[in-house]
Amino acid sequence: MFYAIDAVDTFFFRNASPFDADLSQSASSLFPPFPSVYAGALRYADTTRGRSSSEISRALKIGFSGLMVDGRLLLPRPLDTWVSPSFKLERLSLVPSPVGSSPLPFSLTPVTLTADKEVEPRGGGYVEEADLSRYLEGADWEAPCLSLSDFVKREGHVGIQIDRSSGASRSGLWYSIEKVRPVDACNRRCSLVVEAEGVSVDTASSIKLGGEARAASIRRLEREESFAPVTSSSRYFKLYLAAPAIFKQGWLPWWIDPVTKEGFFAYKKHRIRVRLLSAAIGRHVAVGGFSMEKRQPKEMRYAVPAGSVYFFEIIEGEFKDAVKLFHRKCVSDYREGYGFVYQNWDRMRYCDRGYGYSLVGTIGAEQGGVLNV
The missing domain is CATH 2.60.40.4350 (Immunoglobulin-like)
Incomplete structure (x- = not known):
């Protein structure tokens, strides 16, 4: 079964580079993400009742993963x-x-x-x-x-680390994150597409995906195997x-x-x-x-x-x-x-x-x- 995933706002998928608010202060986002990223999101989006998370994980199989614009796979x-x-x-x-x-x-x-x-x-x-x-x-x-680059926009976001005890910002500990907004210049959506077995997402619903657990919507696609x-x-x-x-x-x-x-x-x-x-x-x-x-x-x-x-x-x-x-x-x-x-x-x-x-x-x-x- 094929599923389409659309960002509610932006996506952030960490690459393998080290990232913190002290030495490695910049992080960029992968797009599309690695196939394994979908496993957790599909596991918790499953609408089949009575199965534990471990049971769903054992049954879950991910096949194709890619992009879709205007109903066409890329x-x-x-x-x-x-x-x-x-x-x-x-x-x-x-x-x-x-x-x-x-x-x-x-x-x-x-x-x-x-x-x-x-x-x-x-x-x-x-x-x-x-x-x-x-x-x-x-x-x-x-x-x-x-x-x-014709189908996504990359946006830079800057932040600073907060001292948990005082609630004040910590001097020098700033960071920048590059996030992805999957839309083109005409605001057409660039959807993530994944083929999965062993899970059932019958109705359109919301999930959390990638770094920062960004909100996204998921829906089942009625299409034959490509x-x-x-x-x-x-x-x-x-x-x-x-x-x-x-x-x-x-x-x-x-x-x-x-x-x-x-x-x-x-x-x-x-x-x-x-x-x-x-x-x-x-x-x-x-x-x-x-x-x-x-x-x-x-x-x-x-x-x-x-x-x-x-x-x-x-x-x-x-x-x-x-x-x-x-x-x-x-x-x-x-x-x-x-x-x-x-x-x-x-x-x-x-x-x-x-x-x-x-x-x-x-x-x-x-x-x-x-x-x-």
């Missing part, structure tokens, strides 16, 4: 694309890596050489749901790149991450051998063996948080950012196996409460808090280059 731009000066996205082409300069056999380069520099959209680049679906199909493709599976007989596929993924080996999943770059993944009756050919990965992001149950900060982890893309060759299995195993699945290695060491079967094979939500796509002939896909 997703991070795939990092195997190039942003032209006209803010158009063009796919990069796979070419053999120079000997000794890359751990992977193929690198990514623009299809046509150009003297123009790549544009970096303010706040990050996004694509609409329909454009991303065409991207996954692997056909000739060009799409507009949307800037996140991103229909791609069909192909190819021996190659790409894996697009719509959400950050925490992998045991840094940028590599635990099931990929760091030397041979080969590995197999199995779930129930499906099994596939693949070889990693190339990857388009952004700068890592630090994932932390605060546990309300344990009343202490969560362990800090580095995650591969949303929009990262992995290119695989199928050694054993078929394209349909890749779709069954990875499409609309959360492939992050780390699972809250278990870490990286846990049973690798049934529902515990996948992350249940939305990290590493992945989509499977084909590698088009133009992008595949010498692969002859």
Whole structure:
């Protein structure tokens, strides 16, 4: 089930930087938040009676999380694309890596050489749901790149620490916070969207979300599952991450051998063996948080950012196996409460808090280059 969350005023989602009113006096807000942020809000918004908070936590599974404007989902731009000066996205082409300069056999380069520099959209680049679906199909493709800054406003707030005993302000202990107001210049709302199972929010209601427990409204969306599976007989596929993924080996999943770059993944009756050919990965992001149950900060982890893309060759299995195993699945290695060491079967094979939500796509002939896909 999909839910939309709208801010009543502003949102504040802490990043991993230290923050206090003495030395680290400035804090900025993430947007959109990490997938795990929704767990607490959904747990307390659940309208099913007779279940404890711990029972809801065990049943809760978070899948897709992202943004929505005017009823259209927005997703991070795939990092195997190039942003032209006209803010158009063009796919990069796979070419053999120079000997000794890359751990992977193929690198990514623009299809046509150009003297123009790549544009970096303010706040990050996004694509609409329909454009991303065409991207996954692997056909000739060009799409507009949307800037996140066009859909949100960032506001600075300044405060000072108060002495609890006297009620007076404390000299020198000031701080500044950057909050996010998710509306554009025309006051259109930019909603947070999350897919969740194991909870039931039947009627529109209010929740508290993120830092400072900011008030928000939540409502159920009457929509079908997005991103229909791609069909192909190819021996190659790409894996697009719509959400950050925490992998045991840094940028590599635990099931990929760091030397041979080969590995197999199995779930129930499906099994596939693949070889990693190339990857388009952004700068890592630090994932932390605060546990309300344990009343202490969560362990800090580095995650591969949303929009990262992995290119695989199928050694054993078929394209349909890749779709069954990875499409609309959360492939992050780390699972809250278990870490990286846990049973690798049934529902515990996948992350249940939305990290590493992945989509499977084909590698088009133009992008595949010498692969002859």
